Amino acid sequence: MKILAFETSCDDTSLALFEDDNLVFMDTMSQIAIHNETCWVVPEVAAREHANNIFKVLENVLIWWKIKLEEIDYLAVTMTPWLIPSLLTWITVAKTISIILNIPLIEINHIEAHIFANFLERKDENIEFPLVCLTVSGWHNEVYYMKDKWNTEKIWSTQDDSAWEAFDKVAKMMNLWYPGWPIIWELAGKYTNISKTLFPRVWLKKQEFDFSFSWLKSAVKREVEKRWDLTELDKIEISFEFQNALVEVLAYKLINAAKQKDVKTIMLAGGVSANDNLKENILKMLKKEKLNFIFPVKKLYSTDNAAMVWINAYYKIKEKRSF
Numbered sequence: 001m002k003i004l005a006f007e008t009s010c011d012d013t014s015l016a017l018f019e020d021d022n023l024v025f026m027d028t029m030s031q032i033a034i035h036n037e038t039c040w041v042v043p044e045v046a047a048r049e050h051a052n053n054i055f056k057v058l059e060n061v062l063i064w065w066k067i068k069l070e071e072i073d074y075l076a077v078t079m080t081p082w083l084i085p086s087l088l089t090w091i092t093v094a095k096t097i098s099i100i101l102n103i104p105l106i107e108i109n110h111i112e113a114h115i116f117a118n119f120l121e122r123k124d125e126n127i128e129f130p131l132v133c134l135t136v137s138g139w140h141n142e143v144y145y146m147k148d149k150w151n152t153e154k155i156w157s158t159q160d161d162s163a164w165e166a167f168d169k170v171a172k173m174m175n176l177w178y179p180g181w182p183i184i185w186e187l188a189g190k191y192t193n194i195s196k197t198l199f200p201r202v203w204l205k206k207q208e209f210d211f212s213f214s215w216l217k218s219a220v221k222r223e224v225e226k227r228w229d230l231t232e233l234d235k236i237e238i239s240f241e242f243q244n245a246l247v248e249v250l251a252y253k254l255i256n257a258a259k260q261k262d263v264k265t266i267m268l269a270g271g272v273s274a275n276d277n278l279k280e281n282i283l284k285m286l287k288k289e290k291l292n293f294i295f296p297v298k299k300l301y302s303t304d305n306a307a308m309v310w311i312n313a314y315y316k317i318k319e320k321r322s323f
Contacts, residue, residue, distance in 0.1 A: 001019070001073050001074070002017065002018070002019050002071060002072050003017070003018045003072070003073065003074045003076055003310055003313055003314060003317075005017075005075075005076040005108075005307070005309040005310035005313060006075070006076065006090040006094050007077075007078050007308070007309045008078065008086050009078045009081075009082035009087055009110045010082055010083055010086055010304055011031040011032070011035055011086070012030055012031070012304045012305070013029040013031075013050050013054060014026065014027070014029075014057070014304065014305050014306040015027055015028075015061050016305070016306035016307050017062075018310045023307060023310075024065050025060075025065055026061075026306055026307055027057045027060045028305060028306070029053045029056070029057055031045075031049045032179065034049060035178050040168060040178065041083065043083045043084070043085045043086065044085055046083060046086045047083070047088070051089055058093075070101055072101075073104075074105075075097060075098055075103050075105045076106040076309050076312070077090050077095075077106070077107065077108060077309070078108050078109075078110050078309055079091060079107040079108060080109060081109075081111070082110050106317070108312050109312075111135055111140055111142070112152075113311075114137060114269040114270045114308060115133055115135065115144070115152075116149075116308055116311045116312040117269060117307070117311065118267055118268075118269060118294050119311050119315070120297065120298075121298070122294075122297065126294075127265065127294055128264055128265045128292060129149075129265070130145065130146060130148070130263050130265075131145075131146050131263050131264075131265035132144065132145055132146070132254065132257045132261055132263050132265075132267070133267035133268070133269055134254040134266070134267070134268055136268070136270045136273060136278075137162070137269070137270025137302075137303075140157065140158075140270070141162035141163050141164075141211050141213075142154055142155075142156065142157040143155045143156050143253065143254065145257075145261050145263075149315060150319075150321065156210045157211070158211040158212065158213065159210055159211065159212045160214040161212075164180075164181060164270070164271055166214075166216060167179070167180035167181035167184055167246075167272070168180035168181075169217055170242050171183055173221055173224045174230055174238065176235070181271070181272055181274075181275055182274075184239040184242065184243055185239075185276065187236050187239035187240070188236070188239040188242075188244075188277065189277075191236050191237060191239070191240035195240070195241065197245075198219075198223060198237075198241040198242075199216055199245040200215065200219055201245055201248055202215045202249060203249065203252075213246065216242070220238065220242050243277055247281045248281060251278065251281040251282045251284075254268075254282065255282070255285050255286070255291070258291055264290070264292055265291065265294060266282070266291050266292070266293055267293075267294045268282070268293075268294070268295040269295075269302075270302065271302055271303050273296060273302040274299040274302035
């Protein structure tokens with residue numbers, strides 16, 4: 001069984017070919033250099049770049065494995081949510097191939113695919129249900145209660161900015177490059193002083209699961225404006241204090257949700273799950289808790305990639321889910 005998976009929900013053009021449960025080849029073309037100019041993804045620009053890259057990536061995968069499209073058994077493509085112009089690029093190509101060659105098309109939800117990235121290079125028995133999962137990537141910042149792979153309830157979500165968005169906007173305030181979280185994480189790692197707790201921990205209702213990062217972002221903006229001409233040391237300190245304030249709230253809410261739902265497993269998914277500081281904070285809090293902590297085995301699987309689309313499709317086929 002050969003599955004060709006497509007992922008273009010934002011600014012990465014990614015395509016992967018799997019034979020049964022083995023990754024044959026994955027190719028991803030990044031647009032980071034282009035979006036550095038705006039420190040943010042402009043949807044129309046991203047869609048144009050996908051259109052420029054899409055057939056290059058497709059050709060790379062087919063040539064590398066010496067395979068023809070006619071030999072593919074299934075196509076899997078991200079349909080929703082995220083940037084509509086970007087999504088439409090691969091959707092159009094995937095649907096055209098599906099119709100012309102009569103290949104079944106599996107429609108994938110982007111957030112569900114991020115969650116399923118935790119199954120990549122893991123055995124089913126290593127993930128114990130029920131569990132609570134925190135997704136932190138792009139626009140979404142949500143907590144899910146999962147009875148099993150397919151029985152998922154969204155407990156709550158961010159009331160304004162997502163964590164990823166907050167990282168990007170704080171990075172832009174300090175004239176840093178895009179995307180924000182890797183740069184801020186790197187700068188924060190250079191801080192050697194004791195935390196001054198410069199920024200508020202925005203709990204809203206501390207015993208509930210909702211998030212808000214616009215207040216934190218505003219507090220950082222005021223600090224940046226107060227210092228005006230930022231030195232490298234200023235950027236290091238602000239990055240450290242901002243990141244601490246954000247990840248402390250994420251970690252606390254995730255673990256608190258697990259306690260309230262009485263589960264033994266917590267899971268992390270999405271781009272910011274690659275942030276080591278977030279994982280370290282969760283692990284520190286877990287010293288007092290008897291919880292299993294699951295996150296993608298590779299940082300590559302945290303960010304947008306076609307492998308997560310494939311694994312979602314693979315389980316839909318394997319477990320005879322409708323698609």
